[in-house]
Amino acid sequence: MQHRIVVLGAGYTGAVAAGRLARRLHRADVSITLVNPEPDFVERVRLHQLAAGQELRHRPFAEMFAGTGVELKLAQVAAVDVDRKAVTVDGPAGREELAYDSLVYALGSGWNHGGVPGVATHAHELASRPGALRLRERLAALGAGRTVAVVGGGLTGVEAATEIAETRPDLDVALVTRAALGDWLSEKGRGHLRKVVRRLGVTVHEHQAVAAVAADRVTTADGTVVPADVTVWTTGFAVHPIAEATGLELAPDGRIVVDATMRSVSHPDVYAVGDAAMALGPGGKPLRMSCASGVPMAWQAADALAARLAGVEVPKVSIRYFQQCVSLGRKEGLIQFVTADDQAKEKALTGRTAALYKELICKGATWGVANPTGGLPSRRRRVARQELRDAARAEALA
Numbered sequence: 597m598q599h600r601i602v603v604l605g606a607g608y609t610g611a612v613a614a615g616r617l618a619r620r621l622h623r624a625d626v627s628i629t630l631v632n633p634e635p636d637f638v639e640r641v642r643l644h645q646l647a648a649g650q651e652l653r654h655r656p657f658a659e660m661f662a663g664t665g666v667e668l669k670l671a672q673v674a675a676v677d678v679d680r681k682a683v684t685v686d687g688p689a690g691r692e693e694l695a696y697d698s699l700v701y702a703l704g705s706g707w708n709h710g711g712v713p714g715v716a717t718h719a720h721e722l723a724s725r726p727g728a729l730r731l732r733e734r735l736a737a738l739g740a741g742r743t744v745a746v747v748g749g750g751l752t753g754v755e756a757a758t759e760i761a762e763t764r765p766d767l768d769v770a771l772v773t774r775a776a777l778g779d780w781l782s783e784k785g786r787g788h789l790r791k792v793v794r795r796l797g798v799t800v801h802e803h804q805a806v807a808a809v810a811a812d813r814v815t816t817a818d819g820t821v822v823p824a825d826v827t828v829w830t831t832g833f834a835v836h837p838i839a840e841a842t843g844l845e846l847a848p849d850g851r852i853v854v855d856a857t858m859r860s861v862s863h864p865d866v867y868a869v870g871d872a873a874m875a876l877g878p879g880g881k882p883l884r885m886s887c888a889s890g891v892p893m894a895w896q897a898a899d900a901l902a903a904r905l906a907g908v909e910v911p912k913v914s915i916r917y918f919q920q921c922v923s924l925g926r927k928e929g930l931i932q933f934v935t936a937d938d939q940a941k942e943k944a945l946t947g948r949t950a951a952l953y954k955e956l957i958c959k960g961a962t963w964g965v966a967n968p969t970g971g972l973p974s975r976r977r978r979v980a981r982q983e984l985r986d987a988a989r990a991e992a993l994a
Contacts, residue, residue, distance in 0.1 A: 599626045599905060602683055602696040604673050606632035606657060607640060609870030609890040610702030611965045613898045617700075618664040620902035628665060629694060631685055632657070633672045634725070637965060641887055641958055643728040644756040644923075647720075647828075648763040649736065660965060669694070673703060676842045678863045698865050698901055701839070701852060702894070705871035705885055708834035714809035719747070719829035722756055734826050740766035743823040745814045747806050748830035749773025750780075751886075754789065755923050756828055761796040762925030770799040770822050772814060774831075777802055780920075785932045785944040792924045806831075833885050835872055847874035847882075856912050857900035858893050867897040878916050878936040887961055888917060921954040929954045 603614045614630045621628075637655040646652050657668050671687030676699070683694045707721035720734065721727040735744070744767050746757040753771060761769040771777070777793070777800050778786040793800060804816040809829070814822040835850040845853045845862035851874035853861050858873060860866040870890035875883050883889040892915045903910045916936035923929050929950030933943045945953060 598624070600695060600697045601626055601628045601700065601901070602694050602698075603628065603630045603700040603702060604676070604683065605702035605704055605870075605872075606630050606634075606637065606668075607702065607704050607870065607890075608887050608961060608965065609704070609894040610700065611637060611657070611660070612891055612894040613700050613702060613867075613869055614666050615661065615664060615965060615967075616895060616898035617902060618661075618666050620898060621905065623665045626905070627667070629667045629669055630657070630661070631669045631671055631673060631683070631694070633670065635668070635670055637962070638725045639958065639962055640723075641961070643722050643725065644752070644759045646725070647722060647728040647731040647735065647756065648759045649732060650763075655962070673838060676701070676838060678843050678866055681865065696865075698905075699867070700897060700901070701842075701844075701866060701868040701872055702870050703836040703838060703872050704890075705833035705835050707829060708832045709829060710831060712806055712809065715827075715829050718809045718811050719827040721829055722752060723833060731826070731828060735760065735764065735767075738764075738767060738825060741768065742825045743768045743770070744826045744828065745770045745772055745822050745824035746828045746830060747772045747809075747814060748832070749775060749777055749802075750830065750832070751920065751922055753828075753830040754778070756830055757798050758792060758796055758924040758928070759926075760828075761798050762927070765797065768799070768823075769797070770801060770824070772801045772804050772806060772816065772822055774805050775803065780940060781930075781932050782940045782942045782944055784942060784946070785930055785940065788930055788944065788946040789922075789924070792928050792930075796925065833871060839872055844868075849874070856896075857910055858897035859900065867901060869893040869897045875915070877938075878914065881937050883915060884938065888920075889915065891961060891964065921950075921957050923951060923954050925951075927951060 603610050614628055618628055642652055671685035674686050675684040681696050707723040709715035720731040746753050757769055757771040778789040806814055807817045808815045809827050814824050814827055844860050847853050852868035852872055854868050854873045854875050855861055858867045858869050871885040877883045900910050917934050917938040920932045931945035931950045931953050933941045
């Protein structure tokens with residue numbers, strides 16, 4: 597009988613895990629079912645671009661997984677019973693149950709409103725494609741001189757604020773952050789971020805915790821009122837609520853606790869990857885919710901599961917960080933190089949070169965979904981290297 601593998605979620609981590617398993621295992625030995633509510637791959641790291649009015653390439657899973665043996669089931673996950681080894685899903689044909697022998701849980705995360713009054717009612721989110729499309733429609737309806745407030749000074753907030761400001765210079769864009777702008781960056785990185793934000797005309801409210809959101813304003817804890825015809829909430833992510841009901845051992849923040857091979861510490865037939873999993877990186881520190889963490893987690897889980905099924909030694913690869921990539925609109929970027937445990941080094945890449953570098957990273961991540969065992973094609977690597985060299989020369993001469 598075939599070993600039944602069910603993968604829940606087809607974001608970066610779930611799609612990479614499914615594709616890598618398909619290439620590691622023989623079709624006669626296993627069946628791989630990938631459950632996802634949408635038929636197309638969503639480039640989550642580009643949702644701020646979609647919201648700002650740009651068109652993203654259509655990437656249907658039917659094409660990405662053609663010939664791999666991965667079966668895509670279009671359905672919403674309703675429940676996971678880890679004791680019965682069964683997943684309940686709701687699809688076009690109604691409710692059904694999928695039995696599994698091994699489960700890869702990759703349902704990821706959604707936006708976190710933090711219980712702040714008015715956020716759920718009045719704010720927009722960028723954690724999903726439907727949310728980005730709703731924000732896109734709202735921004736398109738804004739006339740010149742109207743106000744946009746982006747709440748959250750992390751990577752998502754910075755990228756959203758700069759993308760909107762560059763695309764719509766006729767809008768008054770503000771960024772509200774609880775800490776100092778770019779406090780996670782090196783001195784060079786912070787300086788470049790502030791320069792770009794000033795040039796784009798973004799007003800920054802630092803050291804401000806938001807107490808409430810209304811239809812036309814954001815109010816901070818000290819009573820400051822920030823006008824906002826549109827509020828974009830980017831203060832963090834929350835784990836998909838289904839994780840809490842699975843019976844798996846969870847960390848305090850709701851993530852599934854896994855070992856070094858991304859295997860659940862309470863249920864060995866379940867693997868968890870991406871934002872849904874609590875895994876430890878260098879120095880025993882939890883890996884942050886990000887594509888940079890999730891993709892190598894998916895590699896590790898797929899390789900470990902395939903090795904266990906084949907009865908060979910299970911590989912264990914340390915997951916570490918190299919850089920944080922930030923787009924600042926389409927013309928500017930920031931690559932902050934970091935230590936293995938994600939602490940900023942002084943070295944940072946800026947300007948047009950950094951924008952191209954970030955674009956290369958995004959394209960590489962998406963290409964890797966359908967090609968999980970290889971790197972970028974040699975021609976693409978050569979073109980990318982030449983683009984980076986040309987941009988570096990132009991920046992040096994500027």
